[in-house]
Amino acid sequence: MFEHLQNKLSEALHVFKGQNTITEINIASSLKKIGRALIDADVNHKIVKSFIQRIQEESIGKKVLTSLNPKQLITKIVYDELVSLMGEKNVEINISRNPTIILICGLQGSGKTSFSSKLAFFLKKKNKYPLLVAADTHRPAAIDQLELIAKKVNIPVFSLKESKNVIEIVKKSIIYAYKQNKNVIIIDTAGRLAIDEIMMEEIEKINQYSQPNEVLFVVDAMTGQDAINTAQSFSNVLDFDGVVITKLDGDSRGGVAITMSSVVKKPIKFISNGEKIEDLEVFHPDRIANRILGMGDIVSLVEKVQEQFDEKRTKKIYHKISKNRFDFNDLFEQIQKIKKIGNIKNIISMIPGIDKYFSFDGNQKDSIARIEAIIHSMSPYERSHPQVLTDEKRINRISKGSGVALNHIDLFLKQFHDMNKIMKKIHAHSGKKIVKDFIYQIMNKENNV
Numbered sequence: 281m282f283e284h285l286q287n288k289l290s291e292a293l294h295v296f297k298g299q300n301t302i303t304e305i306n307i308a309s310s311l312k313k314i315g316r317a318l319i320d321a322d323v324n325h326k327i328v329k330s331f332i333q334r335i336q337e338e339s340i341g342k343k344v345l346t347s348l349n350p351k352q353l354i355t356k357i358v359y360d361e362l363v364s365l366m367g368e369k370n371v372e373i374n375i376s377r378n379p380t381i382i383l384i385c386g387l388q389g390s391g392k393t394s395f396s397s398k399l400a401f402f403l404k405k406k407n408k409y410p411l412l413v414a415a416d417t418h419r420p421a422a423i424d425q426l427e428l429i430a431k432k433v434n435i436p437v438f439s440l441k442e443s444k445n446v447i448e449i450v451k452k453s454i455i456y457a458y459k460q461n462k463n464v465i466i467i468d469t470a471g472r473l474a475i476d477e478i479m480m481e482e483i484e485k486i487n488q489y490s491q492p493n494e495v496l497f498v499v500d501a502m503t504g505q506d507a508i509n510t511a512q513s514f515s516n517v518l519d520f521d522g523v524v525i526t527k528l529d530g531d532s533r534g535g536v537a538i539t540m541s542s543v544v545k546k547p548i549k550f551i552s553n554g555e556k557i558e559d560l561e562v563f564h565p566d567r568i569a570n571r572i573l574g575m576g577d578i579v580s581l582v583e584k585v586q587e588q589f590d591e592k593r594t595k596k597i598y599h600k601i602s603k604n605r606f607d608f609n610d611l612f613e614q615i616q617k618i619k620k621i622g623n624i625k626n627i628i629s630m631i632p633g634i635d636k637y638f639s640f641d642g643n644q645k646d647s648i649a650r651i652e653a654i655i656h657s658m659s660p661y662e663r664s665h666p667q668v669l670t671d672e673k674r675i676n677r678i679s680k681g682s683g684v685a686l687n688h689i690d691l692f693l694k695q696f697h698d699m700n701k702i703m704k705k706i707h708a709h710s711g712k713k714i715v716k717d718f719i720y721q722i723m724n725k726e727n728n729v
């Protein structure tokens with residue numbers, strides 16, 4: 281999602297490798313690269329300028345403590361500035377009222393209908409009873425589209441196929457929600473531009489009538505700086521509560537997510553990074569900053585994984601890891617679960633350094649398929665006794681059976697043992713404070729190489 285920026289920032293911070301002090305020369309060279317990385321990521325140049333200035337002010341005169349090196353110190357300063365730029369803290373959506381009404385608005389094609397369904401699915405997992413309302417009366421296929429997506433995940437949709445009157449639709453949907461005991465009403469509306477007076481009048485009417493607890497404005501990250509401008513002009517007409525940024529999985533360079541809240545003065549509440557219903561994330565500035573700086577995002581990962589893994593089974597796995605008994609059967613089971621969590625690339629990008637462990641040639645999806653093929657070609661005994669796979673004959677047989685080259689099998693086996701070590705560390709350090717320490721530990725490790 282932020283891979284390009286992540287690589288560029290990592291290069292910029294690499295300037296400090298092997299340096300014991302922060303000097304005018306190394307800081308100037310690093311800041312120049314940081315600035316270029318942000319501009320490349322489509323961050324507005326004015327924001328980049330003040331961002332760089334703040335880092336400079338923060339770093340000059342800062343004594344490098346004996347336990348830190350200059351790279352760590354600057355990384356921490358950049359991290360703090362990024363978090364502050366992205367709005368400091370996550371602002372949760374307000375779903376306390378019964379029923380809660382959430383109004384979704386935005387430009388044509390920004391991802392409103394997809395997001396509405398993703399949000400309903402997200403809330404359903406949190407034990408809410410959502411009702412989706414098809415209030416786009418302008419595009420003929422809009423109702424069918426919403427119904428199609430919602431049906432797949434068993435979420436009810438309220439629509440009035442014959443009516444073009446959005447207030448009537450909203451009114452009847454609220455009555456319906458009361459009758460059906462639905463406690464969150466998500467209203468998906470038609471796409472509109474802030475300059476289109478008639479359409480803006482319509483959304484204002486819906487807003488006035490339904491008195492929503494949350495109005496969310498959806499923007500497409502691929503539109504870059506335009507996304508920020510449209511959010512700003514929309515907010516002048518309709519005072520929304522938060523922004524949703526979609527299509528962060530595409531070629532967008534992430535600048536929209538970095539600068540939106542400081543320019544528009546509205547928090548980003550969710551980001552969407554794929555077309556699947558699960559591809560939705562609550563926006564946490566600190567976690568995103570961690571990810572941008574390549575420190576991974578253990579906290580998000582732990583939460584996502586917890587949703588997928590039941591506690592009893594997880595304990596069993598942890599027990600196996602701690603006793604060094606995690607084998608290929610367990611790995612295979614974990615892969616199947618990880619696949620269910622959503623976009624593999626997103627998941628993998630949350631784990632610091634994991635791309636090194638799970639990738640043969642950069643393509644993680646293929647790599648996972650190959651790992652599955654390798655495990656399939658093992659005998660049941662080999663799957664439960666990883667230590668026997670030092671034997672060349674066995675490795676040759678597996679290579680033939682799976683169609684994976686010998687050097688890739690060797691690499692995979694090495695990765696498996698390395699991964700075991702990492703998982704053991706996570707296990708030994710589970711608990712929130714410790715997870716944070718773990719991130720720093722990894723950071724230190726990377727900085728000391």
Ligand SMILES: Nc1nc2c(ncn2[C@@H]2O[C@H](COP(=O)(O)OP(=O)(O)OP(=O)(O)O)[C@@H](O)[C@H]2O)c(=O)[nH]1
Pocket residue numbers: 386387388389390391392393394395416419422469470471472526527528529530552553554555559
């Ligand atoms: N890759 C990717 N595609 C997305 C994402 N969100 C939405 N899309 C796609 O973007 C297209 C438009 O999405 P919709 O949800 O229909 O957008 P909309 O704002 O409801 O569009 P209108 O109702 O026509 O204004 C669809 O093809 C979606 O599958 C995302 O996060 N990533």
Ligand SMILES: [Mg+2]
Pocket residue numbers: 392393394416422468469470471
């Ligand atoms: Mg739509």
